[in-house]
Amino acid sequence: MREDLREIWKYRELLIMFVQRDLKVRYKNSVLGFGWSLANPLMQVAVLTFVLLFVMTPADRTQNFSAYVFCATVPWLFFSTALMDSTNCLLAYYNLIRKTYFPREIIPLACVAGNLIHFGLSTAVLFVYLAGLSVFGWVTKGQFDWPILPTVFLIPIPMLGLTLLVTGLSMFISVWTLYFEDVRYIVDSGLKILYWLVPVLYFADSIIRRAPRGMGSQLYTLYMLNPVAGFITAFQKLILPPTKMATTNLVTPPMGSAEWIFLAIAIFTSSLVFAAGLRFFNQRKWYLAERG
């Protein structure tokens, strides 16, 4: 394993080239270029906010609801896009795999790294949006609320954890798609289901209150054992302050000790997935070129 890591380090320049190539494809082939892909989360949040606030008016709606949706959408898009990209990454470079030698890990790693950079940029857009929101509030209501918490400097923790998880999963997915073409559709469906099981369109805290009597905390625990839910919740709560829900007057709790524990569990789970993924890939990598 150490030998393999040294080999990857030796080919780091190639890794950088793959990442650059990835970003170039993502941003070049469109009129708006860079802006287009950053506009994607913005538009998604705009649509979601519109539907949720004016069409469905859920009990969970709060002041500056769009900020909370945006905050959860950014890590979710990183997770889902990176996994979808990983279904195609080995196939896209298959000709190179069959004809030349380089550490095969570089391909899925580059795929994740490209998405991670995009994650960083989307987070920057998120901050610009939050700043814009408070300026807007200041102009219209005359009172200046700065929404971003000082704990924002801790968001690298959930970001890193999510990256571990995504890397581990893409090691599995990229190899599986090489053998079974339908893995792509399974991943796609899985992500669509998972979307409803992570707190993007609602607050994780609602789980406690909505659950049948007495089951709330158990259900919440179960829900938060999903590392993706743990990371998204942490990401959101580290950036934005508690907020009061419109109809129930309940306030979403801040990042408390329970959430920190769930974050720790998520990081632990992700590390396991990461290690398992690397191991799996390492065992299979020499057979990738032999796929009949």
Next chain:
Amino acid sequence: MERQPIIEARNLEKEFRIRMHQGSLKAFVLSGGKLRTQLVHALRGLDLKIYPGESVALVGRNGSGKSTFLSLVARIYRPTSGTLEVHGQVAPLLELGAGFHIDLTGRENVELNGVILGLTRQEVAERLDSIVDFAELHEFFDAPLRTYSSGMALRLGFAIAVNTKADILVVDEALAVGDEEFQEKCFAKIEELKRAGKTILFVSHEMTDVTRTATRAIWMEHGKVRLDGEPHAVVEEYLRDAHHETQERVTHSKWY
């Protein structure tokens, strides 16, 4: 003192598991997790030493394991058993073109392949002109690879392979798609590399190429070395055997 071989194979074996099904999960589940595969024994105990500066031609019928051996030298596969030691950087040119990405332009492919073959990006940039010149692709250099003909892809692949710092050039039947003029140019380049002390390992079905370029020829059969020696002698034996077999088959076959 004996010279140190640059490539040394000892009892080298390679088996492939060929999938006899389509890549769908349905087939996998329906077969109860057991998919029909066929084992192909491509190399069966190959022993071979190649020394620095040699120009070795591999001859033999299709399926004798020549390409498998070249792919093993290029580290595309790992041996099933036995050992293969390669001391030096290998520049492979396997089948049509090198490892190209069809959506990338010629220039991007050169950069990618150069780095894969152990150059830094700076070194690739320095060699870009001589690569384009050699490949004669000026106006197509910034077009995606999918617009290239097989001849153009070959020219680019060869141009990259001979412009790296690699010690060993591995060429697999690729030259067959080039036109006469380009083939001449390639052989001139190979002569130049030979003089520079590089090791060359190539597969060819063109016996005149073998006798002209190689300093040593190896006839492979059923994943083993059948005959190893001076190119003219090996080619003569090989041709006699091929002729003999054809005769045999013609006389023994029944025509209805």
